[in-house]
Amino acid sequence: DLSTTIAEAARLLAGARDVTLLSHINPDADTLGSALAVGLALHRRGVAVRVAFGEPETVPESLKALDTAGLLVHRDEVPQAPEFLVVMDTGSVQRLGPLGDRVTNCTGPVVVVDHHVSNTRYGTLHCVDSQAEATALIALRLLDEMDVEIDEPIARCLYAGLVTDTGGFRKAGPEAHKIAARLLETGVDAYAVTRPLMDSHPFAYLGMLSRVLAKAELDQKAAHGLGLAHAVVSLDDAREVRSEEVESVIDVVRSASEAEVAAVVKELRPGFWSVSLRAVSRVDVREVAQVLGGGGHRLAAGFTFDGTAEQVVAALKGALERVES
Ligand code: 5GP
Ligand code: MN
Ligand code: MN
Numbered sequence: 299d300l301s302t303t304i305a306e307a308a309r310l311l312a313g314a315r316d317v318t319l320l321s322h323i324n325p326d327a328d329t330l331g332s333a334l335a336v337g338l339a340l341h342r343r344g345v346a347v348r349v350a351f352g353e354p355e356t357v358p359e360s361l362k363a364l365d366t367a368g369l370l371v372h373r374d375e376v377p378q379a380p381e382f383l384v385v386m387d388t389g390s391v392q393r394l395g396p397l398g399d400r401v402t403n404c405t406g407p408v409v410v411v412d413h414h415v416s417n418t419r420y421g422t423l424h425c426v427d428s429q430a431e432a433t434a435l436i437a438l439r440l441l442d443e444m445d446v447e448i449d450e451p452i453a454r455c456l457y458a459g460l461v462t463d464t465g466g467f468r469k470a471g472p473e474a475h476k477i478a479a480r481l482l483e484t485g486v487d488a489y490a491v492t493r494p495l496m497d498s499h500p501f502a503y504l505g506m507l508s509r510v511l512a513k514a515e516l517d518q519k520a521a522h523g524l525g526l527a528h529a530v531v532s533l534d535d536a537r538e539v540r541s542e543e544v545e546s547v548i549d550v551v552r553s554a555s556e557a558e559v560a561a562v563v564k565e566l567r568p569g570f571w572s573v574s575l576r577a578v579s580r581v582d583v584r585e586v587a588q589v590l591g592g593g594g595h596r597l598a599a600g601f602t603f604d605g606t607a608e609q610v611v612a613a614l615k616g617a618l619e620r621v622e623s
Contacts, residue, residue: 303425304436307409308443310382310423311336314345314406318380319369321351322388323395324541324572327495329387330361330370331459332411332437336384337369338455339446350376352395360494360542364458366451379403385421387433387459389414389593411436416584416593431474434459438477453484458491466496469597499546502538510535510547516556521581521618524558527551528614530607533565548574559583559618563610571603571610581623589617 311317319337321329333349341347348371357370376397383404389412391398401408401420408421413430430436434456441448448456460478464470467478482488510529520526529551536544544564552560560576573590575583576598583599590613592601603610 300425300427300436300439303423304440304443307384307411307423307425307440310407310409311340311384311440311444314340314382316346316380317382317384318376318400319347319349319384319386320376320388320394320397320400321349321386322393323352324354324545325351325358325361326387326459327361327364327462328432328434328459330357331364331455331457332386332433333384334364334369335434335437335452335455336386336411336440338367338452339441339444341367341369348375350397352397354541358542359540360498361458363491363494364455366454373397376400379405382406383408383421385410385412386437387412387414389416390418391420411440414593414595416588431470432460432463434463435474435477448481448484450485453481453486454491457481457486457488458495461488461492462495466492496546499543500539503543503546506531506535506539506543507547507550511550514551514554516554517615518556520615521559522623524580524623525554525556526559526561526615526618527554527557528561528563528611530563530611531565532607533568536565545574548576552576552578558623559586561611561614563607563614565607566602569604569606571605571607573601573603573610573614575599575601575614581618582621585621586614586617589620590614 319333321333337347337349349369350373409423410421411425413433415428417426514529516527518525531544548562562574564572566572577583582596584594587599587601590601
């Protein structure tokens with residue numbers, strides 16, 4: 299069970315000399331915060347530590363404040379055959395992008411810390427709890443098992459993961475709130491952490507939003523009549539903004555009350571799209587995403603797609619009809 303694997307992970311880490319911590323592509327605060335929190339604890343104990351992710355090339359600006367010890371390196375600096383891997387918040391090897399081969403090449407333990415139901419159980423030790431609202435909560439259990447003192451720099455990383463994955467605590471249960479209190483008691487400035495992650499964008503965001511939302515569509519017949527609201531963000535729409543701005547469009551689209559499901563279709567490269575899906579309560583969007591080769595959680599999932607924006611939306615509507623709700 300989880301307690302046993304966490305104890306085993308702590309035991310292995312106590313003997314480690316060199317640890318590489320990996321986050322999923324297009325990293326969010328949960329995957330990077332969890333990696334940086336455990337990385338920082340190991341770094342302080344004299345372990346050689348690096349934290350990396352497969353793409354994009356640079357660290358999202360809104361997450362830079364979490365790396366207080368400078369542990370983040372470019373993916374090219376990750377050893378070809380690492381001696382110890384810890385993979386955070388990543389349901390499958392594919393989600394590591396170009397760093398996926400390090401899992402196979404690793405000469406020692408591959409500890410997977412994750413909360414995706416769809417976790418494929420790659421790696422050698424699985425600290426996976428699909429009930430956890432954030433990977434940061436499992437990372438904290440691991441740190442407690444390692445007898446690490448949770449101070450502000452570590453707590454800040456975990457809090458960032460918790461606040462993002464719970465949608466600003468809207469979806470957090472009593473246990474997550476208790477842990478949030480514990481993290482804040484170390485001196486974390488909640489709003490200083492949260493505002494760059496969720497509430498702050500360059501002015502150009504407003505122009506991008508108005509163009510994208512002007513073209514948003516509501517289809518009340520979709521998803522067995524439960525409704526789909528969707529928006530498309532082309533490369534041209536996104537020209538003047540960062541990935542953070544593009545990623546937050548879904549939080550506006552999902553506010554359409556007529557739609558059970560919200561989608562944002564984002565162009566990553568010409569003709570290659572990444573789709574964010576959200577459901578209110580009745581549709582399992584992870585199943586929908588899985589029909590199209592993606593994954594995620596029941597109410598928040600995603601997939602990638604080659605084609606035109608119209609083809610992505612048609613495929614999405616088809617998948618919504620195939621999944622029961
Ligand atoms: P987001 O819309 O915030 O990018 O992703 C929401 C959830 O869906 C996250 O838990 C993420 O792991 C998952 N997800 C997003 N895109 C993909 C994808 O292309 N493949 C898989 N397997 N999961 C995805
Ligand atoms: Mn994540
Ligand atoms: Mn997560």
